[in-house]
Amino acid sequence: MESSSRKNLPPSGSQQPLHVAEADEEDESVKQLNECATIYLSLQDCLIESNRNWKACQAHVQALKACQAKRNKNDQT
Numbered sequence: 001m002e003s004s005s006r007k008n009l010p011p012s013g014s015q016q017p018l019h020v021a022e023a024d025e026e027d028e029s030v031k032q033l034n035e036c037a038t039i040y041l042s043l044q045d046c047l048i049e050s051n052r053n054w055k056a057c058q059a060h061v062q063a064l065k066a067c068q069a070k071r072n073k074n075d076q077t
Helices: 002-007 020-024 034-049 054-076
Strands: none
Touching: 034 054
8 A cells, every 4th residue: 555655745846855744754763863864864755756776866875874873973972
């Protein structure tokens, strides 16, 4: 059923981000990302817009990796 819910998402040119219907309300793991959540959600948007092309989204992947590394470093201190 999840694939049918994706068909109801707004087109990429609309005002509302693509991830709103899926992640913001439902995904508790996204909320646990704290300051990295926005980067994660932008990665999800990129993957949707690029038809799951990870190469096209490497800037988002690297930003998320850097955010997580910073977060882990802060947790250790």
